[in-house]
Amino acid sequence: MKLDSKIPSGPLSEKWDKHKFDINVVNPKNKRKFTIIVVGTGLGGASAAASLGELGYRVKNFCIQDSPRRAHSIGAQGGINAAKNYQNDGDSVWRLFYDTIKGGDYRAREANVYRLAQNSNNIIDQAVAQGVPFAREYGGLFANRSFGGALVSRTFYARGQTGQQLLLGAYSSLMAQVHAGSVQIFPREEMVDLVLIQGKARGIITRNLRTGEFNAHTADAVVLATGGYGTAYYLSTLAMNSNASAIWRAHKKGAFFGNPCYVQIHPTCIPRSGDYQSKLTLMSESLRNDGRVWVPKNKGDKRPPSQIPEGDRDYYLERKYPTFGNMVPRDVASRNAKEVCDDGRGIGDTGLAVYLDFKNAIADFGRKTIEERYGNLFEMYHLITDEDAYKTPMRIFPAVHYSMGGLWVDYNLMTTVPGLHVIGEANFSDHGANRLGASALMQGLSDGYFVIPYTIGGYLGGASLEKISSEDDAFKNALASSKGKFEKLLSIKGNKTVKEFHRDLGQILWDKVGMARNEKGLKEAIKEIPKLREEFWQNVKVAGEAETLNKNLEFAARVGDYLELGELMARDALNRRESCGGHFRIESQTEEGEALRNDEKFTYVSAWEFKKASNWELHKEPLIFENVTLTQRSYK
């Protein structure tokens, strides 16, 4: 099968407008004849479901939480980028496009990224009209700040809760459509399989998490907006219920998986404190606007930070990257933190942390200003660590945060399975090998509000869709096999808990498919993960019953999927014998230790086709750059 990215012809800046004109438009009267399933209610899912409902489609929207408002987009703290140039600092759609392509280490499609930058401005207009309370200045205009990888202030924010406010904006539009009768919400209902009829995505099987009941839902198109797969690592900044099962099961039904090894390890998280730890908490990257990152100059310097004089401190980011300083992109900041810790200069009990110091900022701007900018983050830090970051520097360490990889989609956000669309973090498309700060919210909303509502019409208007029912064999079989899988999990009654398996897998992934990878480690991971998977299916101990709320059973099914996905991540990382963005192969670095790409061999998207257990076929989508020149990324 040949991958067709369906990128429109013509000049970069005109592609999207031209494409919107070229694709089919569904007659308003016919829209209500189409049912669209949207799985997930985060920024992508909620904005897509609301927009599609508003257009007149019948929408069924599923979420695993008790309310659509809980999706983990809500956790995004820092902000959302837009090329508004309100600060008159020379920003433009082109600059946002360029920063994003460069930030992703030239491993994203030009056309997708340009469209994202174009849509960024509409998103701000849309959110403001919805009543999202962005930070304002006294004149009533917007306050902006800057984020890593950019030299302009283009980030809009609502205190440290930008994701929450944007999500509640999308949720409010969604609830308006629920009221209007165009969208039906299915809370606490998890997608467990995708159903294909004549090769097209025609519905899903769900499990009602309250009752354990399995249901078949038919549709004319399916949109997955289920987020990333960072929870495969066990410890991450993701929510406890975030998972990869929807995209993984779609992958096994024929959707190619794009760039699974591109995972973002975020530099500013609160370090882990013990084995009981269930998740890691992120401190927004915006803190790096005013905080200075440092470690002691000398190995093993165990003095408390206040007693380490300036001369004995190494502000390593400022030293190595004078232009961007503390504002280098996330992958660069994380890798450097790892490097100083590997060098024996990490701080705290574990030696796995660096300082983020606000002393200078407080002296320059006063405590009140810093409180206004980051008050809630300092509070959160205090709650978790019992330390006052106004007085002593924060301790931070990198943690798994975002997956740039995801299901492969074309320019219309459709996968290799006709009718199956994937938006937001769940797809692979816009961030290349590294995502810049404040770009995730932008992509989720761009896909949901401004791309899928048009491109799905292009599919529905042109597809010949036969009449189907949930009684069809395809649905019955998928339902039976899903049910069988959950029954099997309960019947094993082994000796090792789901959490123990998950933790073991996380350890393999963190050590061998984490911040720095090499051939030896990856080959070990490719052996160890299937072994662990085999053990899982023979020896897992799952508690409780099938017919009531049973979170242990839900987790068991998800861990079963991570045990397959983890192997693919390692295989993809092994195949890509270059370093780019968040994917750092120790064998491929510059003399200064920066990620060294191999453009000649690897300027492509890896799209993996599932064949059978431990067996995938690699397809390559070449990345063609007509507008930017590929250079060694430099933030010096």
Place this chain on the structure above:
Amino acid sequence: MKKNISIHLKVWRQKDANSKGKMVSHTVNGVNPDMSFLEMLDTLNEDLIKKGEEPLEFDNDCREGICGMCGLVINGTAHGPNSGTTTCELRMREFQNGDTIIVEPWRAKAFPIIKDLVVDRQSFDRIISKGGYISIRVGNAPEATSILVAKENADLAMDAAACIGCGACVAACPNSSASLFTSAKISQLRLLPQGEPERNRRALNMVFQMDEELFGNCSNHAECQAVCPKSVSITHIARMRREYLKAAIKYVD
């Protein structure tokens, strides 16, 4: 390194909505004071699973105080002893070795129990669906700077918008009123010029739905404000009442 402690729990266990529930005792050993309260419950659950018993069900998701999914009544107080925090933000350093902690679900007619400590809060979604939004079509939004908002109003609106919809206000209220929740949304949209056109309908319809869901009335106990993890102020309730009264006089549907 801090010394581990032991904790005795009395928790509400209930099989499902139709079964009768009861308090059950458990002991958790090896509790690190830096653990979160929910990690302490995770530890209990791992023990129960290993013993072949049913783990305790409790809702949680982000574990950083923003999604609004978690919510337990701990020793009689919604979200536990600290003000301005959610259950997931509570750390075990607030407790002493050997303490007995009583853990219960939110209790309100409008929040039926699903299992153990998990309740159904869909009534909140239904309140929002009756007007907690500005009716704007995608693609039709005017340029963002065409709507100026004074910083003071933007900040006040943000104070209200910070509500995470956890339901602690209902759990703490002697009348099980959802006034703080409902007023936070009405107030946010009232403070912004975008909310003006639908102002009357919004106040009437959302308050009507709040009553339909069997939430009680507000009688100014202010317990809600005391437990609210985002410190949403009861002045929003006052604003909601003004809005409702004005709308009721002006607007007969």
